[in-house]
Amino acid sequence: MTISSVQNLKEQAKRxxxxxPSVLQQTCTHGQALELIAKQLGSRDWNTLLATTRSRTxxxxxxxxxxxxxxxxxxxxxxxxxxISQLADANRYRVTLQLDHPVDVVTFESFSCFRSRISAVVDRFGISIARTSDGNPHLKILAA
Structure with a gap:
């Protein structure tokens, strides 16, 4: 997460x-709004959101x-x-990679399926949106 995107989230919290108050007839502090934004993005709280995003590459x-x-x-x-193409959501890209060596995408011992070309939608950190059944991203672009 960049400084500008953190600033955008803080501005969202302010809005x-x-x-x-006009919708729920309750007051809300800025801290509570930040916590709501973090939960909306899947984090436990605001500090966790900042820590996990800053620790990413x-x-x-x-x-x-x-x-x-x-x-x-x-x-x-x-x-x-x-x-490569940027999607309408400016934070996502469709990338197609030609692998140097095919990768077996099947973990079953008596069956194999090798892929030498991969197409995926990734976020701006190079992590695919699609996940395996155990929650791991299909694709991680770690080094460019």
Whole structure:
């Protein structure tokens, strides 16, 4: 999360704090509004939201032809970016990667399915939106 996005969240909290009295006939402190924003984004509280986002690697920029590495279905890969487009939500990208070596996407012992090309929607940190059944992201672009 960048300084500007933290500032945007604080501004959202301010607007929320100002709107709550007219809708719910209750007052709301700025701290309570920050906590509500954090919960809306899936965090336990505001401090947890800040700590987890600041501990992540900085935002990544992607470009055609760029070399990247990371994890796909929990397996390491290195690849070349062969397609990229920013989605309407400016914080998400559709990326297509051509892997240097195919990755087996099946964990079952008697069956394999190798992929040499991956397309996924990732956030600005390079983490895919899609998750496995145990909650892990399908794709992580860790190094650019």
């Amino acid at each position: 929320l704090r100002n709107a709550i 900085s935002e990544k920029t992607f470009s055609l032809g760029q070399r990247v590495s990371g994890e796909y279905m929990r397996q390491p890969y290195s690849a070349k970016v062969i397609g």
